[in-house]
Amino acid sequence: QSAQFLCMKEKNPWHRPVTIIITVIGVIAIVALVTVAVLQNWPLSQKYKYGIVLDAGSSHTALYIYEWPAEKDNNTGRVEQTHSCTVKGPGISSYASAPQKAGESLTECMQEAVHRVPKKRHHETPLYLGATAGMRLLNVQNSSASNKVFQAVDEALREFPFAFQGARILSGQEEGAFGWVTVNYLDDRLRQGLETNGALDLGGASTQISFVSSNYDGSESPSNSVNFRLYGNDYNLYTHSFLCYGKDQALRMTLAQQTRSGPTSILDPCFHDGYSETKEYSKLYDSPCVSDRKPQEAPSTYIHTGKGNFHQCQEIVKSVFNFTHCQYSQCSFNGIFQPHLQGPFGAFSAYYFVMNFLKLTNTSIPLEQVKEKLAHYCATPWTQIQKQYPNVKHKYLAEYCFSGTYILTLLTEGYNFTSESYPNIKFIKEIKGSDAGWTLGYMLNLTNMIPAEAPDSPPLPHAGYISIVTVIAVLLFVLFILSMRPFWPQCSKEPQII
Numbered sequence: 001q002s003a004q005f006l007c008m009k010e011k012n013p014w015h016r017p018v019t020i021i022i023t024v025i026g027v028i029a030i031v032a033l034v035t036v037a038v039l040q041n042w043p044l045s046q047k048y049k050y051g052i053v054l055d056a057g058s059s060h061t062a063l064y065i066y067e068w069p070a071e072k073d074n075n076t077g078r079v080e081q082t083h084s085c086t087v088k089g090p091g092i093s094s095y096a097s098a099p100q101k102a103g104e105s106l107t108e109c110m111q112e113a114v115h116r117v118p119k120k121r122h123h124e125t126p127l128y129l130g131a132t133a134g135m136r137l138l139n140v141q142n143s144s145a146s147n148k149v150f151q152a153v154d155e156a157l158r159e160f161p162f163a164f165q166g167a168r169i170l171s172g173q174e175e176g177a178f179g180w181v182t183v184n185y186l187d188d189r190l191r192q193g194l195e196t197n198g199a200l201d202l203g204g205a206s207t208q209i210s211f212v213s214s215n216y217d218g219s220e221s222p223s224n225s226v227n228f229r230l231y232g233n234d235y236n237l238y239t240h241s242f243l244c245y246g247k248d249q250a251l252r253m254t255l256a257q258q259t260r261s262g263p264t265s266i267l268d269p270c271f272h273d274g275y276s277e278t279k280e281y282s283k284l285y286d287s288p289c290v291s292d293r294k295p296q297e298a299p300s301t302y303i304h305t306g307k308g309n310f311h312q313c314q315e316i317v318k319s320v321f322n323f324t325h326c327q328y329s330q331c332s333f334n335g336i337f338q339p340h341l342q343g344p345f346g347a348f349s350a351y352y353f354v355m356n357f358l359k360l361t362n363t364s365i366p367l368e369q370v371k372e373k374l375a376h377y378c379a380t381p382w383t384q385i386q387k388q389y390p391n392v393k394h395k396y397l398a399e400y401c402f403s404g405t406y407i408l409t410l411l412t413e414g415y416n417f418t419s420e421s422y423p424n425i426k427f428i429k430e431i432k433g434s435d436a437g438w439t440l441g442y443m444l445n446l447t448n449m450i451p452a453e454a455p456d457s458p459p460l461p462h463a464g465y466i467s468i469v470t471v472i473a474v475l476l477f478v479l480f481i482l483s484m485r486p487f488w489p490q491c492s493k494e495p496q497i498i
């Protein structure tokens with residue numbers, strides 16, 4: 001005979017209908033609780049919204065696509081650039097004589113945008129086109145041509161399935177202010193109310209300086225003042241845009257300075273020794289920045305040769321700035337008011353392209369040493385430069401000596417940066433994957449994505465909320481199981497002999 005310990009054969013209480021019903025209801029309730037908590041939050045964070053901005057600059061047009069989680073519309077800090085596309089060909093202002101082509105030039109990048117933005121979001125995605133100094137100049141020179149370009153661009157953009165919000169010229173003040181918003185937004189300085197960074201933007205046809213200075217309240221030269229209330233903080237921003245002081249127009253001005261008498265050739269210290277190209281007078285003077293200086297009697301062409309001398313180049317560059325009059329307490333140049341420089345600055349666009357090529361983005365190198373390095377670069381013969389950089393675009397390569405000299409002169413002589421304040425400048429292309437420039441700030445403003453007041457923050461982030469609901473649900477379940485203890489199946493204490 002074998003003795004075995006067996007459970008008493010009792011009626012299993014789990015099989016009682018009441019217990020089964022209560023258990024099922026309990027499980028369903030807990031599953032429903034967790035599901036609701038997850039569904040409340042999770043699917044929303046999966047949805048993104050999009051915005052598209054076309055930056056129609058003087059030298060080229062670029063398209064930017066921005067993306068942000070749908071539920072964060074009014075909380076910001078989360079808008080990111082997901083894609084950019086450079087339009088082939090020149091800026092839209094160059095199509096004054098064939099406006100239709102300005103619209104057509106945008107097609108390729110726009111088609112890319114159609115593929116990049118999910119189809120179901122197309123109709124609600126705002127599309128903006130902002131034109132800067134190139135179109136400002138064309139508008140001054142020939143407003144009917146400028147209108148025709150806009151008409152063509154308008155028609156072309158309406159063909160796409162996005163919510164087109166119109167094409168317009170940004171004022172210099174807007175360009176400066178939105179560039180400042182972009183860099184401070186991306187650096188998360190606005191939401192946190194931290195000290196802001198100034199913004200230095202160097203384009204092809206204009207240049208902007210924008211910063212907050214504690215001794216500027218907008219009363220002196222009010223036209224340079226922009227007031228913002230962002231996330232509950234008030235900002236009194238100083239901003240100025242210098243039309244014609246972008247690097248392409250500034251180069252024109254230095255060439256105009258050297259061709260005042262209408263010579264057949266010039267020996268330009270801003271170009272490398274050995275550089276020589278025949279250029280047309282009509283093209284040089286075809287801009288409102290220099291058109292009034294066209295020599296009376298000039299041949300149709302001039303030979304532009306280089307001699308590579310940084311110091312002489314700096315003297316010519318200085319001559320395009322006017323330092324003689326200032327009706328304010330202090331000025332930068334051309335009689336424009338500028339308060340005391342304050343805080344760190346982000347310098348982008350051509351500031352970055354040029355200083356990056358020249359390997360001079362490290363501003364902890366003393367300013368005098370930076371000048372020496374540039375002087376050495378300018379003195380390098382053109383043949384050697386061409387051999388050293390066979391893949392760099394010819395126009396850029398020929399101009400880097402001028403461009404570097406212009407940047408240092410603009411910063412030090414123009415804006416009054418000194419050896420002490422120069423290290424406060426950071427040459428940047430992008431911040432956290434988004435390009436520095438006016439486009440993001442422009443879109444944030446037009447879509448009201450930066451609230452005036454600080455948004456109420458939820459007591460918990462949604463991940464924390466889900467975790468707490470899940471933990472509570474599990475605890476409830478365990479408690480429920482334990483409360484069922486009296487009904488658990490019991491083993492008989494007496495062994496049974498079979």
Ligand SMILES: Nc1ncnc2c1ncn2[C@@H]1O[C@H](COP(=O)(O)OP(=O)(O)OP(=O)(O)O)[C@@H](O)[C@H]1O
Nearest residue numbers: 057058059060132133134203204205206349350353
């Ligand atoms: N890699 C590069 N090296 C040198 N210069 C460059 C490079 N890429 C662009 N540039 C030049 O830098 C300048 C600024 O370019 P950006 O695109 O910021 O200006 P833009 O928007 O065309 O001008 P604006 O803002 O004045 O209308 C232009 O003159 C452009 O030709």
